[in-house]
Amino acid sequence: MGPGYQDQLWLDLRTGEMRSSNVKTAWDLAFESEPDGWHIFLNGSKLMTAWNIGPVDITAAHDTTGMAAGRRIDAPSGDRDSTAIGDWRGRNDVFIIDLGFDAIGMPQGLRKIRFVSMSNTAFTFDVARLNGSQLTTVTVPKDPARSFTCYRIGSGVVSVEPPRGEWDLVMTQYTHQFYEPFLPYLVAGALSAEGVRVAEFETQDFEAISLADTASHPFSMARDAIGYDWKDYNFETGAYEIDRSRAYIVEDAEHYFHKLRFVDFYGEQGQVGCPRFEVVPL
Numbered sequence: 001m002g003p004g005y006q007d008q009l010w011l012d013l014r015t016g017e018m019r020s021s022n023v024k025t026a027w028d029l030a031f032e033s034e035p036d037g038w039h040i041f042l043n044g045s046k047l048m049t050a051w052n053i054g055p056v057d058i059t060a061a062h063d064t065t066g067m068a069a070g071r072r073i074d075a076p077s078g079d080r081d082s083t084a085i086g087d088w089r090g091r092n093d094v095f096i097i098d099l100g101f102d103a104i105g106m107p108q109g110l111r112k113i114r115f116v117s118m119s120n121t122a123f124t125f126d127v128a129r130l131n132g133s134q135l136t137t138v139t140v141p142k143d144p145a146r147s148f149t150c151y152r153i154g155s156g157v158v159s160v161e162p163p164r165g166e167w168d169l170v171m172t173q174y175t176h177q178f179y180e181p182f183l184p185y186l187v188a189g190a191l192s193a194e195g196v197r198v199a200e201f202e203t204q205d206f207e208a209i210s211l212a213d214t215a216s217h218p219f220s221m222a223r224d225a226i227g228y229d230w231k232d233y234n235f236e237t238g239a240y241e242i243d244r245s246r247a248y249i250v251e252d253a254e255h256y257f258h259k260l261r262f263v264d265f266y267g268e269q270g271q272v273g274c275p276r277f278e279v280v281p282l
Helices: 211-215
Strands: 007-012 017-023 029-032 040-042 049-052 095-098 110-118 122-128 136-141 148-152 156-158 169-179 182-192 197-202 231-234 239-242 246-251 257-266 272-281
Touching: 136 148, 182 272, 197 211, 211 246, 239 257
Parallel strands: none
Antiparallel strands: 007 017, 007 169, 029 040, 029 148, 049 095, 095 110, 110 122, 122 136, 148 156, 169 182, 197 246, 231 239, 246 257, 257 272
């Protein structure tokens, strides 16, 4: 994933192939590609947030007073009812979007966005600087081959996730919401594709796991069903340690079943951010 976890790696479990990779700063927004899709997601790998400042004049100057309390993140589960932007349709609201940080922690800036409309084939929205200048109207055509159409502000549509059904997991940083203390924070882990189901196990006998075990371990379709907590940070040694008792059964995008466990988070030269896992077809 790189020394600053800067890369997103899109994986297919059945073949063991990496379908594609990209730097996490390659995109900002992901638009739901279904004909009736209207949900919009932020790039959580950059710790992006959105603050709804209401139906104001987008060409007026605004500041960030109150943004710390009002900003929102997308739920790491991928729940469409828990996005930072929410149901924007018919409201004419303006959002201040914090574009987050790159891999070395440099801020990516702020933009104001007003989402205008969506159709079976496209989204339309307005973008401006915080002072109201450089107002631009953008149309993003939906990509029917992918679950989400990704867009980078100032650059346009970018091909990020592979076509629907061709990938199962993406190894990436993403924003997790901690509650004690209340803090959105970047973690590194595995997120699932649309339609992928995961059952989690606590076991010392990975070899014994079979498909029959799912009768007592229900599947989850949450995007972060695998997530980041298959590893723990040891503050005494300053290193990550793998929880070898944690395992998963994954029903992939092609409806094949696999059992999976992580075995390392370091590369052969000791570099962090090199997740390694074992996959066995069932």
